[in-house]
Amino acid sequence: MSTSSIPTNIAEVAAPGLLGTVWNWMLYGVLLVQVYVYIYNFPGDRKLLKLLVYTIFLLETLQTAFTGADLYYWFVSGFGNINHLEAPYLSSFDVPIIGSVVSLTVQFFFAYRVWVLSDKKSSWLCVLICIVSQS
Numbered sequence: 001m002s003t004s005s006i007p008t009n010i011a012e013v014a015a016p017g018l019l020g021t022v023w024n025w026m027l028y029g030v031l032l033v034q035v036y037v038y039i040y041n042f043p044g045d046r047k048l049l050k051l052l053v054y055t056i057f058l059l060e061t062l063q064t065a066f067t068g069a070d071l072y073y074w075f076v077s078g079f080g081n082i083n084h085l086e087a088p089y090l091s092s093f094d095v096p097i098i099g100s101v102v103s104l105t106v107q108f109f110f111a112y113r114v115w116v117l118s119d120k121k122s123s124w125l126c127v128l129i130c131i132v133s134q135s
Helices: 010-041 045-079 084-088 091-117 125-135
Strands: none
Touching: 010 045, 010 125, 045 084, 045 091, 091 125
C-alpha cells in the first residue's frame, strides 16, 4: 500500500477556491433576486437600460458557470491530484476579463447617472469617476 502524496497544507491550497466559488454562487442568488425585482417593478424602462441589465446578468451567469467548471476541475476530475488544485483552469479568464468588463460597464453607467442627475453640470465629476474606475 502506497503512502499518500497529499501535502499537509491541503486546506490552505484548496479552501480559497472552494470558499470563493461558494461565495460567488451566493452572490449570484442575490443577483437573481435583484434582476427579478427589476423586471417586475420597472417594465417601462428604456430598452437600452434593459439591455444593459440583461447583458450584465448574462455576463455574471457566464462567470458563475465558469467558476462551477473550475470547481469541477479542481475537486472532481482532479480528485487526489494536487496539480489540479494549483492550475487556474478557467479562472485565469473569468475573473480578470469578465470581472473587468462588468465593473467597467457598471462604473461608466454610474458616471452617466451622476451626469444626468446633476443636470449635466458635473462633467468634471464624471470624468473623475471614469479615471478612478480605470485604475
